[in-house]
Amino acid sequence: MNRRVAFLVLMAAGAGFAADPLPSAASILDRYVQVTGGKQAYEKRKTEIAHGTVEFPSLGIKGSMTRYAAQPDKYYYTVDIAAIGKMETGVSGPVAWENSAILGPRVKSGVERAEAIREGNMNATVNWRKLYPKVENQGIETIDGEECYKVVMTPDEGQPVVGYYQKKSGLQVKLTTVASTQMGDIPVEIIASGYRDFGGILEPAKVTQKAGPQEFTMTLERVEVNPAIPPETFALPDEVRKLVDKAAAR
Amino acid sequence: MLSRRLIPLILVVSSAFAQAASRLDLDSFEKVWTTIRDKHWQVKPGGLDWQAIHDEYRPRVEKAATHDEAVAVMQEMLGRLKQSHFAIIPEVVYSVLDDDGEGPGVIGSGTTGIDARVLDGHAVVTSVDPGSPAEKQGVRPGWEIERAGGKELKAVIEQAHSNPAVHELQLTRAVLARLSGPIGGTLDATFLNSSGSKVKVTLGLTPPRGVVSSFGNLPEQHVWFESKKIGSTAYVRFNLFLDLPHVMASFQQTIDNCKACDGLIIDLRGNPGGIGGMAMGMAGFLVDKPNQRLGTMYLRDSTLKFVVNPRADVFSGPVAVLVDGSSASTSEIFAGGLKDLGRARVFGTHTAAAALPSAFERLPNGDGFQYAVANYISEGGQPLEGLGVTPDVVVELTRTALLADHDPVIDTAVDWIRRQKKP
Numbered sequence: 001m002n003r004r005v006a007f008l009v010l011m012a013a014g015a016g017f018a019a020d021p022l023p024s025a026a027s028i029l030d031r032y033v034q035v036t037g038g039k040q041a042y043e044k045r046k047t048e049i050a051h052g053t054v055e056f057p058s059l060g061i062k063g064s065m066t067r068y069a070a071q072p073d074k075y076y077y078t079v080d081i082a083a084i085g086k087m088e089t090g091v092s093g094p095v096a097w098e099n100s101a102i103l104g105p106r107v108k109s110g111v112e113r114a115e116a117i118r119e120g121n122m123n124a125t126v127n128w129r130k131l132y133p134k135v136e137n138q139g140i141e142t143i144d145g146e147e148c149y150k151v152v153m154t155p156d157e158g159q160p161v162v163g164y165y166q167k168k169s170g171l172q173v174k175l176t177t178v179a180s181t182q183m184g185d186i187p188v189e190i191i192a193s194g195y196r197d198f199g200g201i202l203e204p205a206k207v208t209q210k211a212g213p214q215e216f217t218m219t220l221e222r223v224e225v226n227p228a229i230p231p232e233t234f235a236l237p238d239e240v241r242k243l244v245d246k247a248a249a250r
Numbered sequence: 251m252l253s254r255r256l257i258p259l260i261l262v263v264s265s266a267f268a269q270a271a272s273r274l275d276l277d278s279f280e281k282v283w284t285t286i287r288d289k290h291w292q293v294k295p296g297g298l299d300w301q302a303i304h305d306e307y308r309p310r311v312e313k314a315a316t317h318d319e320a321v322a323v324m325q326e327m328l329g330r331l332k333q334s335h336f337a338i339i340p341e342v343v344y345s346v347l348d349d350d351g352e353g354p355g356v357i358g359s360g361t362t363g364i365d366a367r368v369l370d371g372h373a374v375v376t377s378v379d380p381g382s383p384a385e386k387q388g389v390r391p392g393w394e395i396e397r398a399g400g401k402e403l404k405a406v407i408e409q410a411h412s413n414p415a416v417h418e419l420q421l422t423r424a425v426l427a428r429l430s431g432p433i434g435g436t437l438d439a440t441f442l443n444s445s446g447s448k449v450k451v452t453l454g455l456t457p458p459r460g461v462v463s464s465f466g467n468l469p470e471q472h473v474w475f476e477s478k479k480i481g482s483t484a485y486v487r488f489n490l491f492l493d494l495p496h497v498m499a500s501f502q503q504t505i506d507n508c509k510a511c512d513g514l515i516i517d518l519r520g521n522p523g524g525i526g527g528m529a530m531g532m533a534g535f536l537v538d539k540p541n542q543r544l545g546t547m548y549l550r551d552s553t554l555k556f557v558v559n560p561r562a563d564v565f566s567g568p569v570a571v572l573v574d575g576s577s578a579s580t581s582e583i584f585a586g587g588l589k590d591l592g593r594a595r596v597f598g599t600h601t602a603a604a605a606l607p608s609a610f611e612r613l614p615n616g617d618g619f620q621y622a623v624a625n626y627i628s629e630g631g632q633p634l635e636g637l638g639v640t641p642d643v644v645v646e647l648t649r650t651a652l653l654a655d656h657d658p659v660i661d662t663a664v665d666w667i668r669r670q671k672k673p
Binding site for chain 2: 056058059060061083084085100101102103104105106182183184185186187212213239242243245246
């Protein structure tokens with residue numbers, strides 16, 4: 001399998017030198033898997049706990065974030081900011097949910113749920129074929145002086161996601177999409193930088209996300225690889241469970 | 251592969267607060283002008299030719315002899331927008347905070363414990379904080395404030411009334427500012443008591459009521475929350491939509507303890523707003539129907555619905571929201587939205603009509619900059635900016651009622667609740 005990826009990488013590089021034709025979107029996405037650690041590295045990772053910080057510069061607030069993930073699709077993510085309290089989001093089986101001191105608990109539905117479940121897939125990077133049935137390389141754009149391939153990935157449900165992959169390094173440096181949220185469809189732009197090796201996989205240490213009026217930066221500090229995560233970490237919080245039960249009783 | 255980081259939107263909505271011009275002032279001017287150019291929800295901010303505004307005001311900032319002059323020019327430029335929530339917050343507000351951890355200026359300098367409103371052209375005490383210097387001196391609701399800090403308040407009020415641009419919110423602030431000063435200092439004041447006699451007292455100035463709360467670039471402020479029962483009716487009041495963890499938890503506790511209440515009164519009089527998202531969060535304790543919203547926020551590139559997430563346990567009894575001309579911003583979003591949804595009946599007087607969602611940033615010269623980022627339309631289809639919330643039942647405070655230890659707005663709300671069927 002790795003040999004196949006390497007072949008695709010060479011094809012992509014060759015295409016780059018020749019200026020045209022463009023490499024296929026699939027080859028770009030597979031190259032990303034390869035340059036960030038390879039399929040085996042991803043598949044060896046069964047669980048992870050990522051620790052970092054989050055900062056909202058325009059508001060002047062900072063906090064901590066922790067992301068728990070387990071194969072294939074368990075996901076729990078928490079941000080703690082003193083002035084706001086805890087904000088949690090998770091995917092527990094078929095239920096995608098969030099809970100915060102400010103807005104309270106809620107269960108996601110429709111496109112928003114589909115997007116959350118897709119984003120909660122621990123091996124989304126490797127499993128892009130399952131998540132995005134249609135991918136297309138739409139050409140080259142320059143980002144921060146670097147030529148990047150613009151790859152449009154279209155899921156079965158939800159808006160297309162546009163990834164920008166550096167021609168030279170193969171790393172993804174930008175993502176844009178329109179997120180479906182309960183408040184409406186919101187344009188999202190994510191800029192990634194400072195790729196570092198976190199336990200055998202390269203990940204961006206700094207991610208800046210603009211979503212509507214809100215901009216924040218997440219700094220990834222360390223990743224625990226294959227830790228034992230108690231199953232209750234991914235269980236529905238009581239407040240969310242009550243909502244699920246209430247909806248079922250309606 | 252990158253994925254979105256799923257964090258709920260945090261929306262700040264707060265009403266406005268109240269040294270030689272330098273390179274830093276010019277940089278600050280450019281930041282203010284550029285921010286509005288890039289982030290105002292209208293491509294032509296306020297319908298103005300924003301480049302022409304730059305060309306008009308930049309030379310004036312360059313010529314400003316002092317920092318204060320430069321700031322005054324920037325404030326004037328912001329005034330051209332004719333929209334609330336655009337303001338320069340003096341650097342001293344932050345530096346005072348840094349020095350002693352106490353609130354500065356209108357936010358947090360020493361207070362006497364008096365809350366006041368202008369009623370029929372007179373400054374009148376509407377409440378006195380328990381244990382405050384004013385209470386210790388025997389000051390009572392309903393007393394008229396004639397002089398404070400050597401100033402005749404009537405002159406302040408008449409001056410304000412002569413300026414059509416000054417609304418009740420600013421007028422109240424102007425009056426309350428006369429009742430504040432450095433913590434530890436004193437303030438001489440003259441009142442007219444219930445029998446019309448003059449009472450001269452020297453009042454101590456103590457830290458404002460509540461706990462100091464900070465939220466990013468917002469200046470620190472004192473936040474308090476109170477709840478009580480009026481017969482079988484629950485009553486809550488809080489001065490700001492801030493100190494989120496504490497205020498939201500206290501509100502939830504009130505709801506949890508209110509299963510058998512015949513109604514709930516939420517008193518937002520004097521509440522100038524705060525974190526906009528808290529309006530949605532609190533409404534979730536009161537609205538049981540899914541997919542309801544308080545209103546919609548319009549930004550340049552997107553539209554955000556202020557959706558209510560019903561809680562598992564919702565208070566289903568009658569809800570009264572009390573407002574006045576000093577209820578602004580998030581208070582208006584909350585009151586207006588619940589009124590439009592038919593979930594609450596609003597009592598009191600017309601709100602401040604200052605409800606633009608805004609953000610705060612620090613400028614290169616150290617000042618703060620508040621700027622509106624969106625327009626907001628309440629669920630009923632009306633913009634709150636400039637129109638505010640009109641109560642379902644208009645009830646005005648009167649000096650006579652206050653002197654008799656009555657609050658006619660609360661009394662009317664309680665009467666209405668008692669006429670409703672029990673949940």
